[in-house]
Amino acid sequence: MSKNILHKNRNGCALHGALKVIDSVEGFAPIIHSSAGCSIQSKYSENILAGSNGRNHRGWLESSATAVIEKQVVFGGTARLREQIKNTVKVQAADLYVVVTGCAPEIVGDDVPAMVKEAQEQGFPVISVSTPGFKGNVYKGYEWAVRGIIERISQFHLPQRPNLKLVNILGVVPNQDLLWEGNLQELEKTLGLLSLKTNKIFGFGQDIESWRNIPNAGLNLVVSPWGLEIAQLLEKKFDTPYLYFGYLPVGTPDTSRLLTIISEKLNIPEEVITRAKYREEKLLAHQFQKLAQSYIKYDLQKELALVGETSNVVGISRFLQDSFGQIVKTVIITDNPNDELRQQIAEDLNTNPNYTTEVIFTSDGKAIDEELLKTRPEVILGSSLEQKVARKLSVPLIRISTPVFDQVFLNQSYIGYTGAIYLIQDFASALLAHTSRIE
């Protein structure tokens, strides 16, 4: 509907995106300058809505926050922030403190950079990123926070020690992408086939050293619209080339295509890539073969609709369509990529000349429900919010995007060669469970 009203809105604000970044790196700590509750709302989306995989080294209620009160809104909260920064470094041990700002202090006009500069002059590793909710969504918050941290770190860690075999991954938004940690590990495994080292920057074992290593990489691999500006910044600052793949590759042929492009960029000999691809492609084909009997017996060829962010949905849709024989009728993209990229995304999704896949960009729950009811797909891949429509249509729902509050995701991934196997397994299982339930 018009005027930007969002029904059942599934995405948080820029502040939440920044917090998801900071909370996913060991040794990074946020200092939230806002009114009470902002980080708690963010934690809701990390802990409850992202498949219960949100808890990290800091608990749900442990983020440093000024929680400004009325007089600090009326007269300014700069002094309160100064006090909070000074005491945060005494209470919470961290390698980097990131001050993130919410709506109230941004409207009031608190001089946050001045407070941060003061702390820096005292030798404390503190930076700030402006992240009011009225300026952008959760994905923008990811972009701004990653850029802000890179800008700061790059001030101190030159000269570079280039490592052409190191690849940074940009564009995976932790705890927003349900499958983020599994996806990063799967990418690491995939690039490992070419003996490349992956700099995941988020999740298990990732700390400030991973971030200091960013300028040294030989390539930045961008797997969603939200890594592009970061990659451009890194190119400008450190001459690092980037590959804008635009989404996460699933199965063959996309995973193999990614490996081919990377080996060309990094001059990896052809026999290495041929050998690497051969075994993985064979293994995936082997799984197809195992499933073939059931595929036909239970008629697993269906018309699908997918709902979710660009990074996961495009790759999953392409694989299901180009390799798994599914007919993708509709894809609804919920992360609001900019207009220039939308054309490309629509082209990436329309891979079958025999029919058109309709591509819609919206995060409005009402528009999504209406579209699904109109299209009447036989299977929905989306979030828990699509459950009601799935029930109405009496079709199975496979959860691939946030929010999910009725299933747990720990290290699950649907990308790469291995992820594709889990994807077809879960796809087939959902259909079988659905069939046996209604009988």
Added chain:
Amino acid sequence: MDSLRPKSAAIREKRLQAISAFYGKAETLLQEHADVQFTQRVRTFSQDVSSDIIKALEIISTIRNSAIVVHGTAGCAVARLSQQIFDENDSHWAITNLNERDSIMGSDVKLREGIRQVFKLHSPEIVFIVSTPVVAINNDDIESVVEELKEELGIAIVPVYADGFRSKIGSTGYDLVSHSIVKHVLPLKKADVSDYVNLLSISEKPNDLNEIYRLLNELGLRTNLFPRSTSLENIKRIRNAAFSISINPDEADYPGTVLQERYEIPFVQPVIPIGIENTSQWLANIALATGHESQARNLISREKAQLTQLLEQRAPEKKKVFISLQPAIAFGIANLLEELGIEVIGLKLTYVDKHHVANLEKLKADQPEFAFLVGEGQLFEEENLIRKLNPEIYIGDSGDFAVAIRSGIPVINLESIPVFGFSGVKNLITKIRKALSNNSFTKISAQNEAKTYTGEWLKKSPNWFIKQEVK
């Protein structure tokens, strides 16, 4: 006095002298209360706390045939999204999704549009508007939108003026909801008295309420639930109730008080029904007020006999417990643990107000040297204290058990255990036994915990960052 005249409920700090930052003995607070009032203290380091927005949404989302328009930026409604998981009634909601231009130019156009859209889509009987910091700071005119659309759509429209910064106590959000419903939906005049009671329920979960209903049914009382899980029809009935009855006296205080003020409905506000004695007393007080004493006497003696038998058969082990809960529930659980012979060695209350003077006096009499914490969240203080006290069980309900997990002690989460009434006694004993009989999960998780707080902080006194407010 008319509490309902202002557009919003008075904050708990003003109305009840509520404080949310303290560490020390009961005696100190009692002295302050005797002198003037509890002293407001502030933290010079703090961790995030719930806002009135989150708490208001928690209640509104249970109201049947309603729709919510959260008037703010996209992030402000994530709390509502997360409540989807507990949805009892599938209330419908939208957010006005304010952008930078709206934050400067005002946004009443979007608010009107949002209300019209949810009305058209879901045909609700009531639409709630929940305001947020951006709207509160800009002082956007919500009242005239309410008046205009009430007329146009012919339904109840209830503005809940949350702002995230007026009160430091999130539970104020509960009061805002009761305030706005009574103010905007009900006529001013007193009504004819009917034979049912208002059962004032706020944060009780369905399982908690099942036991409360069971007990009140035994007394033969008919109830009208408010504000939790209410509906327009039930709201219209609250004016005619013979009594208002609290379950949690802290949370029910505001609706109970304003209904008494405006409609002269007697407010029965006994001790919280958690534990054997408290539950008996709760029933006895309600029975006395409503004239059901003989039923209550029979019920209490029957239930007590059963429980005494149970306690004799399976006395739980003697263990040291740390409690981190909202005040009425914490004092109720403390009484229950005392009945079970379990020692409370540490206590944290989300806030304290003038209704807790009697609890403080009991604490002072029983354990004059016992020091406790007051604060919502603020787990850095909790970790500091827990390290010093070494409890063997942790009982909480905040949703964040990071400190207990880090310490590797068994956690009992009251969010998922109904502890009200007589059956609550059994439920808690069962959970304590389960938790103590196998703690492998917490122990293994604890091994993987990184250091969150500095050694310097953990050596300090828990009240290091709690200071007297500079006016």
